[in-house]
Amino acid sequence: MNEFRIQTDSRTHQRYMAVSAKGVHLKEHPILNKGSAFTDDERENLGLLGVLPPKVSTMEEQLARVREHYQQKGTNLERFVYLAALQDRNETLFYRFLSENMDELLPIVYTPVVGEACQKYSHIYRRARGIWITPEHADKIDVILGNVAQEDVRVIVVTDNERILGLGDLGAGGMGIPVGKLTIYTGAAGIHPSQCLPVSLDVGTDNPALLADPLYLGYRKPRLRGAAYDELIEKFVRAVEKRWPGVLLQWEDFANTNAFRLLEKYKDQLCTFNDDIQGTGAVALSGMIAAIRSKKERMSDQKLVFFGAGEAASGIAEQCVVLMKSEGTSDDDARRKIWFVDSKGLVISGVRPLPEHKKPYARDAGEVASWKVVNPTAISLLETVQHVHPTVLIGTSGTPGTFTEPIIHSMARHCAQPVILPLSNPTSKTECAPAHALEWSDGRALVATGSPFPAVDLNGRKVRIGQANNAFIFPGVGLACVATRAKRVTQGMFRAAAAALAETVTEKDIAEGSLYPPASRIREVARKVALEVAKEVFHEGLGGVAKPRELNRLIDSVIWYPEYLPYRYEPSH
Numbered sequence: 001m002n003e004f005r006i007q008t009d010s011r012t013h014q015r016y017m018a019v020s021a022k023g024v025h026l027k028e029h030p031i032l033n034k035g036s037a038f039t040d041d042e043r044e045n046l047g048l049l050g051v052l053p054p055k056v057s058t059m060e061e062q063l064a065r066v067r068e069h070y071q072q073k074g075t076n077l078e079r080f081v082y083l084a085a086l087q088d089r090n091e092t093l094f095y096r097f098l099s100e101n102m103d104e105l106l107p108i109v110y111t112p113v114v115g116e117a118c119q120k121y122s123h124i125y126r127r128a129r130g131i132w133i134t135p136e137h138a139d140k141i142d143v144i145l146g147n148v149a150q151e152d153v154r155v156i157v158v159t160d161n162e163r164i165l166g167l168g169d170l171g172a173g174g175m176g177i178p179v180g181k182l183t184i185y186t187g188a189a190g191i192h193p194s195q196c197l198p199v200s201l202d203v204g205t206d207n208p209a210l211l212a213d214p215l216y217l218g219y220r221k222p223r224l225r226g227a228a229y230d231e232l233i234e235k236f237v238r239a240v241e242k243r244w245p246g247v248l249l250q251w252e253d254f255a256n257t258n259a260f261r262l263l264e265k266y267k268d269q270l271c272t273f274n275d276d277i278q279g280t281g282a283v284a285l286s287g288m289i290a291a292i293r294s295k296k297e298r299m300s301d302q303k304l305v306f307f308g309a310g311e312a313a314s315g316i317a318e319q320c321v322v323l324m325k326s327e328g329t330s331d332d333d334a335r336r337k338i339w340f341v342d343s344k345g346l347v348i349s350g351v352r353p354l355p356e357h358k359k360p361y362a363r364d365a366g367e368v369a370s371w372k373v374v375n376p377t378a379i380s381l382l383e384t385v386q387h388v389h390p391t392v393l394i395g396t397s398g399t400p401g402t403f404t405e406p407i408i409h410s411m412a413r414h415c416a417q418p419v420i421l422p423l424s425n426p427t428s429k430t431e432c433a434p435a436h437a438l439e440w441s442d443g444r445a446l447v448a449t450g451s452p453f454p455a456v457d458l459n460g461r462k463v464r465i466g467q468a469n470n471a472f473i474f475p476g477v478g479l480a481c482v483a484t485r486a487k488r489v490t491q492g493m494f495r496a497a498a499a500a501l502a503e504t505v506t507e508k509d510i511a512e513g514s515l516y517p518p519a520s521r522i523r524e525v526a527r528k529v530a531l532e533v534a535k536e537v538f539h540e541g542l543g544g545v546a547k548p549r550e551l552n553r554l555i556d557s558v559i560w561y562p563e564y565l566p567y568r569y570e571p572s573h
């Protein structure tokens with residue numbers, strides 16, 4: 001039974017919150033709590049008389065108090081912990097504070113600070129948020145989902161914690177990521193917090209430091225693998241489908257050995273996607289669309305070198321191929337414009353065994369036979385750049401400092417405006433600081449990063465560094481799925497999302513040096529992305545509701561804005 005429902009008074013047309021509970025429960029429930037902002041009437045009628053300080057605060061006063069507390073925190077991790085506590089206490093206030101300060105707070109609630117929070121999870125832990133499923137629960141998943149009080153879950157973000165950002169296996173600490181992503185679903189797209197559920201499939205960890213930590217909160221066993229792992233996933237998926245049919249299931253931070261397989265297996269069965277592959281593909285593509293639009297070029301004119309050939313690289317490359325094909329380039333020719341370099345060097349056919357996701361981009365050995373290189377079976381990134389003369393360089397390797405001066409110099413020698421995207425997260429993993437990319441290219445590079453960076457002062461010109469943040473894509477995609485009750489999530493929907501995001505990048509953004517809008521515009525971006533993705537949902541015949549005449553209205557009907565509504569006690573619902 002829902003404890004609350006947003007209603008509209010049929011006589012006055014005023015919105016209000018019908019609540020079926022009274023008393024201190026209201027101020028202990030993070031979604032219902034208004035803290036000192038409960039009005040005198042509400043205190044009188046809802047059993048809250050005398051259990052709050054006498055002065056009734058406005059939300060503005062509460063925000064001023066929150067700001068004061070927030071500013072007293074000495075480190076980013078303390079700010080993270082403070083915000084998590086606020087979220088656990090009063091979600092409406094938390095989301096208003098977040099929405100009004102996105103630029104400042106996004107890096108705290110998500111990357112890069114969430115990375116540190118995940119690493120220290122068992123030490124900073126205060127209160128549970130989400131659910132945990134271990135191998136020992138394999139036959140009790142229905143019970144666990146039944147224990148979730150939220151009746152109307154519409155979005156689930158699930159991780160098995162094995163590849164958290166660029167930080168690897170963080171065991172139970174990975175829960176910070178689904179929590180953070182869902183915070184952005186609500187903060188950016190307005191999906192109501194009661195409709196969001198973070199899930200950790202805690203299948204153990206192979207991280208020895210965690211296994212040895214006496215405070216470790218996770219399942220203290222080596223990782224479950226093989227058939228038993230697949231079986232657990234299958235049971236989880238079926239139980240989710242049963243409890244919340246049609247829910248959007250987002251796979252998050254799985255190691256690439258599982259991520260590609262799971263996406264392939266479930267993408268045609270459920271409303272599901274993998275943000276590390278598809279969301280990243282769309283956000284990076286959008287940056288490239290903005291760059292090539294400003295250069296008045298086409299995608300098919302580009303030569304792209306990827307450093308790091310995992311989920312992110314595959315997702316981005318796939319989206320680039322789709323765009324090139326839409327420009328009239330053949331599939332084969334499009335793939336020939338892309339070079340993958342991984343930890344063992346340039347990806348070439350026949351030199352070493354390759355996983356499936358690298359094969360479409362493997363180069364023919366004959367093609368590189370004439371290159372002058374130190375070791376023809378391990379051609380370096382520098383050697384690749386020197387021979388290919390790329391116009392776009394993308395870093396998804398998780399290895400810092402690898403876009404060196406000679407590499408950027410070489411690129412800039414052959415390209416007037418090289419596009420350089422060091423995307424690895426968190427900040428400590430970036431392939432290259434934006435200031436270096438600009439300095440080493442005589443200020444000509446168009447740069448965007450995975451983690452946030454401050455503006456660069458380039459001989460008196462301030463260059464704003466755009467962030468290729470998936471938060472510009474997945475909230476809008478999710479909002480469209482929720483609003484249209486989409487049956488599947490397709491590549492076409494991500495292509496629509498990338499194009500919509502690129503459209504929000506203004507001439508002014510580009511003139512300031514940025515390929516992305518600032519985070520402060522994230523709500524406007526999410527709505528625009530949702531609208532275009534929803535059009536695509538109906539275009540592909542995947543809507544679970546009839547296509548309305550005004551799509552805007554359908555999208556807006558789902559968006560929740562964090563404000564206090566008047567409460568009325570209605571025990572019957």
Ligand code: NAD
Nearest residue numbers: 165166256280308309310311312342343397398424425450
């Ligand atoms: P992944 O594990 O699937 O792939 C990593 C790849 O890097 C693998 O192919 C691996 O072989 C390669 N690699 C590892 N060490 C290397 C080295 N020394 N030299 C060259 N290649 C090396 O991970 P992923 O999902 O592709 O993510 C990779 C990085 O991209 C992470 O840091 C992640 O945070 C970042 N990322 C950023 C965004 C974004 O900015 N929006 C989105 C997704 C991922």
